[in-house]
Amino acid sequence: MRHPLQHLRGNAIRALRSQGLQVDVLGEDMQSKLVEEARKACLLVNLPFVHRAASRVPFSVLKYAMTLDGKIAASSGHAAWISSKLSRNRVFELRGRSDAIIVGGNTVRRDNPRLTARHGGGHMPIRIVLSQSLDLPEEANLWDLSDVSTVVVTQRGARRSFQRYLASKGVEVVEFDILNPRDVMEYFHDRGYLSILWECGGTLAASAISSGVIHKVFAFVAPKIIGGKNAPSPVGELGMVEMSQALDLIDVCFEQIGPDMLISGFLQPIPDLTPTIPSEDETFAIDPTVAPFETSIIFFYKTWDLYGAFSNFSPHPIQMPDEDGNYVTWFSVEHYYQANKFIGVSNPLAQDCIDKIKSAKSPEEAARMGRLTQRRQPHLVRSDWESVKIDVMYRALKCKFSIYPHLNSMLLSTAGSVLVEASPHDLFWGGRRDGEGLNYLGRLLMKLRSEFLGESSAASENTCIAL
Numbered sequence: 365m366r367h368p369l370q371h372l373r374g375n376a377i378r379a380l381r382s383q384g385l386q387v388d389v390l391g392e393d394m395q396s397k398l399v400e401e402a403r404k405a406c407l408l409v410n411l412p413f414v415h416r417a418a419s420r421v422p423f424s425v426l427k428y429a430m431t432l433d434g435k436i437a438a439s440s441g442h443a444a445w446i447s448s449k450l451s452r453n454r455v456f457e458l459r460g461r462s463d464a465i466i467v468g469g470n471t472v473r474r475d476n477p478r479l480t481a482r483h484g485g486g487h488m489p490i491r492i493v494l495s496q497s498l499d500l501p502e503e504a505n506l507w508d509l510s511d512v513s514t515v516v517v518t519q520r521g522a523r524r525s526f527q528r529y530l531a532s533k534g535v536e537v538v539e540f541d542i543l544n545p546r547d548v549m550e551y552f553h554d555r556g557y558l559s560i561l562w563e564c565g566g567t568l569a570a571s572a573i574s575s576g577v578i579h580k581v582f583a584f585v586a587p588k589i590i591g592g593k594n595a596p597s598p599v600g601e602l603g604m605v606e607m608s609q610a611l612d613l614i615d616v617c618f619e620q621i622g623p624d625m626l627i628s629g630f631l632q633p634i635p636d637l638t639p640t641i642p643s644e645d646e647t648f649a650i651d652p653t654v655a656p657f658e659t660s661i662i663f664f665y666k667t668w669d670l671y672g673a674f675s676n677f678s679p680h681p682i683q684m685p686d687e688d689g690n691y692v693t694w695f696s697v698e699h700y701y702q703a704n705k706f707i708g709v710s711n712p713l714a715q716d717c718i719d720k721i722k723s724a725k726s727p728e729e730a731a732r733m734g735r736l737t738q739r740r741q742p743h744l745v746r747s748d749w750e751s752v753k754i755d756v757m758y759r760a761l762k763c764k765f766s767i768y769p770h771l772n773s774m775l776l777s778t779a780g781s782v783l784v785e786a787s788p789h790d791l792f793w794g795g796r797r798d799g800e801g802l803n804y805l806g807r808l809l810m811k812l813r814s815e816f817l818g819e820s821s822a823a824s825e826n827t828c829i830a831l
Contacts, residue, residue: 365390365406368417369668407634412558414634415579421549424560424577426569427458428598429584436566439592441474447584450622456481458582462489462561464552468568469495478505479563480512488512488732489561494568496543498522507533510740519543536789545575555788556666570600573611579632581613585625662778663786673771674783674809676701677727680771682763697760698727702734704756705745714744758808765812775813783809
């Protein structure tokens with residue numbers, strides 16, 4: 365299928381075809397019932413990316429387990445366990461494919477969840493708590509950040525003292541003037557999140573559905589009956605009074621998992637990518653207020669963005685000399701940067717950490733390993749790390765932009781513009797869109813750009829002299 369993002373669409377197809385390879389685009393070059401099924405399967409695999417291209421919210425899945433009589437807990441609130449272990453393992457798989465998991469305050473107070481993927485390593489989704497009043501317990505598993513971080517989203521001004529307490533624990537707190545799921549999802553869309561798993565109670569689920577941010581539902585139905593007039597249900601009040609108002613799921617699937625039945629389906633149709641999604645220039649011409657960056661400032665963050673290749677997470681392998689002067693290949697700048705935290709430390713555990721980071725399957729995984737080890741085992745970090753980390757990043761970036769001509773050209777094309785790494789939570793390497801960060805990554809890139817431009821000018825002068 366064609367790339368969902370306009371500025372990348374067709375690039376890979378052209379590159380492959382230019383090398384003489386046959387590339388068939390499902391639904392364009394090939395058409396049949398079988399091909400249509402393949403196209404739909406391809407679309408389903410890429411749904412989070414498709415939704416990012418077609419809307420301003422991440423792809424969101426509502427997951428819940430309920431008894432045969434539609435209860436998610438007993439009248440007492442007890443809910444462990446409704447579904448079988450096989451069903452719970454499937455939930456761990458869903459978590460491992462998500463960027464974040466969302467729960468509400470009631471879930472934190474009642475269940476004290478950990479919300480980990482529990483699959484022995486790999487991707488761990490961020491935990492997000494939505495709480496309007498911030499009426500949350502001081503002791504909770506979600507405040508333990510040893511494995512993965514937590515973000516608490518609340519209404520502006522709510523329990524300032526508790527916000528300071530959470531900050532002391534390392535929990536990030538984000539305030540909204542008015543807390544509603546649509547604004548929250550747009551915010552996390554801007555942070556680069558593609559896929560969100562909602563594991564909340566009925567009240568928040570109803571609010572999310574009413575706001576139009578839930579795209580798919582996974583309902584695990586257990587062959588149990590608990591009863592109870594006041595026992596909670598998966599979805600709270602939606603304001604519907606007639607059955608004709610009920611929301612019908614699309615493309616419903618049924619799957620038996622052990623004794624349970626998994627019913628899944630879409631609440632919203634899959635976006636049609638046939639119409640061309642406007643490019644950034646076209647969007648700006650229609651509505652200047654939605655321009656992704658000002659003419660004098662270029663923001664970059666996620667690797668799939670227009671200038672995403674500027675990121676230290678972009679998958680461009682580099683070769684850097686080791687302590688013995690031998691060149692070693694690293695999958696990305698971030699792999700090299702994280703490993704350097706532990707280079708030169710005379711401890712077998714430090715070398716083991718370096719080896720694991722080097723073999724990490726993605727820059728994100730390398731970053732998770734490096735940060736986690738730095739936080740849990742600070743004695744393994746080289747003593748001069750704070751004084752050398754900027755230089756380590758600079759050398760890796762210089763290698764990357766020196767060996768890839770198209771990256772070098774892209775960097776030089778930004779001459780005259782300020783480069784800002786727009787990470788919303790990294791105030792050292794990032795500058796944030798509000799300018800609060802130190803933006804060291806942007807600074808290093810501008811320094812590199814200046815050096816490359818100087819070398820280009822010198823080469824031109826030398827050419828003139830030779831002539």
